[in-house]
Amino acid sequence: MTCTPHPATFRLLDPHVGWEQPAGGEPGLDGIVGFDDPAGVRLARSGPAPEGPTREQLLPWFPDPRLAPGCGPCAWYLLVPDGPGLLRRDVCTGAWSTVWPPGCDPGLLREPVSVAARGHRLVVVDGDRVLVWRREGEQLAGVIRTDEPRWAAPAPGDEILVACAGGTELRRYDSTGAFRGLLRTGARGEVVGLRAGEGRTVWLLTDEDGRLTIHRGVNRRGGHRSFRVATVDELAAALPPSALVSADEDGFCLREDGPDGAVTTCHTWQGGPRQTPPTATAPYVTGGFFLTGLIDSGISRCRWHRVRVDADVPAGTAVAVEIVVSEDDLYDETDWQASPPGVTDFLVDQPPGRYLRLRLRLSGDGGATPVVRRIRLDFPRSTSAELLPPAYRTDPAADDFTERFLSLFDASLADLDRVIERYPALLDPAGVPDRVLPWLAGLLGLSFEAGWDAGTRRKLLEAAPELYRRRGTPWALREAVSIVFGVCPVIDELATDRRWAWLREAVGSEGPQVSHGTQGQGLGTVRLFSRSSSRFRIGGSALGAAPLRAFGAPDSDPLTAHAHRFRVLLPAGSADEQALLRLVERQAPAHTVGSVRTGGAGFVVGSRSTVGVDTAFVPLPPPVLGGEHPLRLNRDGVLRPGPRGSRRGVGVGVVSAVGVHTQVW
Structure with a gap:
């Protein structure tokens, strides 16, 4: 469809091809990170760790060492080294009181460092020892002595994990203080946070020269744990966040659900009320820039054509691109061409030159950051103006205007070409977004139930050609039910349960042959629908040779009760009967009548029972x-x-x- 004479070449700036960072230590970067991240470049985070999570982000899971969530959503422990020692928050009033009432304080705390709790167990790191209590401080279970402990965490199975200063190894103890072994995490830096999750999972927060990193340790064979780097999203999915929302040198704030909605309460580090909440710091810097090196086109006096920026620009942020083209590395500051505000696709309006240099500027309000995934540079200039007669290109100024004018239409046609090229991908159930699946099903004549998830819909679309080819067969019905409900049904064809006439092979010494004796039945020798065998009749049916039925008519049973009828059987609780019936009606042949049955609590008396479905x-x-x-x-x-x-x-x-x-x- 495109009118351009030939496709132009292009140069990509992204983490896969490279961002052409300036060589030789030339200053060309400030406030932008993520050049090796496939997600794209973005503004750096404020603080000493520009690329990692901030301490404020991790507060709900790794609070200050003086603060620890207790048993229940509103229970908290607060360590006050220079005051009453250890405080506990009342779940009803929200006030702080000492764990041990006056006169009952054992006086064990001398130099408390950190506190942690899990269920009714309480752990306090105090100097060169770790004190372990049961019953929320009522019973001292054990004392763990080790060198320079800083963090401790109760773990499932009556285990206590201890991290010491200056390293990332974990020491395992039981509640009585007996040593169980050493865990080598392989992480670098120093542990600044320790949590134990469900299934004996361990979460570490390490600090390496100001960069915070989350590590997740999972159980392996032999009781060993393997640690790997994790993300904040993985941490949030595994551990529910606490009510802690902010903290600074003067105190902290908790955001909890109340009768009238969420309520934020602030406290000092001594347990008293705080009037002014901590000032929230912006997670991102407000501006940054990146200057590339000289990008070589390999063409002398190349006419660069177009710049396209693939970026996400949230509200309150902006992306600006500046370019300069030169035949060598000499240019003036006034030669730069800046993109219009808010524009991420523009034509190059520069004199011909072999080299191009690009300057990317990102800005924001501190609460969000733009993300630039890729920048594409098209060269040399190739437009539909080359197909015009030479008379339209005699004047250089008019020729330049004509090329830039026709480039607008060429860009629209190129977008249509890309849509047409990608159209086959829209028919791939595994590659389209979830919202496209109903449209794709409409092309194939399928209809989805409201409760089916995206995975079930994709499986149905992938199996649609074979389901259509074998539609109306027991295999197709069984396959459709297996995809939707995840269980393989039993399809009971009622006509096969009756003793009608049939032709079959008798196997003899000379191989299969048709027999008209006792091994088979021949046409004309037996009734197709024997009244004496389809239903028990007095004076005509042998005992045990015909079923007893309390409904229907014996003469019409072959057509009204059994012929072209089937039943779909599923175990109890595996599917909704109404949803299963709707699926069976759509997949069954038009001349058949289907019914469904899911298993119950025991045998069905008076009707046929299927082992595994109606049996208990x-x-x-x-x-x-x-x-x-x-x-x-x-x-x-x-x-x-x-x-x-x-x-x-x-x-x-x-x-x-x-x-x-x-x-x-």
Whole structure:
């Protein structure tokens, strides 16, 4: 569709190809990070760690060492080294009081450093020892002595993890102080936060020259733990955040749910009320720039064409691009061309030159940052003006205007070309966004239930060609139910349960052959619908050769009760019967009638029961005489075990009564 004579070449600036950072230590970067991050470059975070999480972000999971959440959403412990020692927050009034009432303080705290709690266990790091209490401080369980402890965390299984100053190794103890072993995390820096999660998972926060890093340790075979770097999102998904929202040198604030909504309360480090909340610091710097080196086109006097910036620009932020083109590395500051405000796609209006230099400026309000994923530089200039007669290009000024004017239409046509090129990808269920799945299903004539997730919808779309090809067969119905509900159903065709006439092969010494004797039935020798075998009739059916039915008519059973009818059986609790019935109606052939059944609590009396669907083996209730529901002897209970005892199963060759001598092993 495009009218350009040939596709232009281009140069990409991204983490995969490179950002062409200036060489030789030339100053060209300030306040921008993420050049090796596939997500893109962005403004640096404020503080000493521009690329890692900030301390304010991690407060809900790694609070100040003097503060620890307790048992319950409103329970907190506060360590006051120069005051009363250890305080506990009242869950009803929100006031702080000492853990040990006056006169009951054991006086064990001498140089407290940090506090931690889990359930009803309380741990305090005090000087060169770790004190462990049970019952929220009522019972001293043990004293752990080690060199320079700084952090401690109670873990599942009556385990205490201790981190010492200046390293990242963890020491394992039990509550009584017995040493269990050493955990080598492999992390660099120093531990500044320690938490134990569910499933014996350990979370570390380390500080390496001002850069904060989260580490997650999981159990491996043999009781060992393997540590790896984790993100804030992983931490938030594994551990629920606490109510701590801010902290500074003067105190901290808790944000908790109240009867009238969320309420923020601020406290000092001595447990008193605080009137002014801590001042929130901006997470990002407000501005930064990046200057590339000389980008070589390899073409002398190259006419650079276009600059395209792929970026996310939230409200309150901005992205600006400046370029300069030269034949060498000599240019003036007034030669720079700046992009219009808010524009991320513009034409190069520069004289021809082999080299291009780009300056990227990011700005924001401190609360958010723009993210630039990629910058594309198109060269040389290639437009549909080259297809015009030479008379339109005799004047250089008019030629330049014509090229830039037609570039507007060429860009629109190029966008249409990209849509057409990517159109086959829109038919790939695995590659389209979730919101496109209903549209793709409409092309294939499928309809989705409201409760189906995106994974189920994608599986149905992938299986649609084979489901359509084999639609109306038991395989297609079974496959559709398996995809939607995750279980393989039992499809019971009712007509196969009756004894109609059939032709079959009899296997003899000379191979398969059609037999008209006792091994098979021939046409003309038996009724297609035998009245004496389809339903029990007095005077016409042999005992045990026909079923007893209390409904329907024997003469019309072959057509009204059994022919073209089937039943879909699923175990109890595996699917919603109404949703299953709607799916069966859409997948079943038009001339058939389908029904569904999910398993219940036991055998279905009076109808067919399928093992695994309608079957449940449960013990008899204990026999109790009298009470609200009196026991009726010989009807509601078993008063004595069988001859082989109450713990024996069904005996082969002896008399066994169901409910008396029966056990399923």
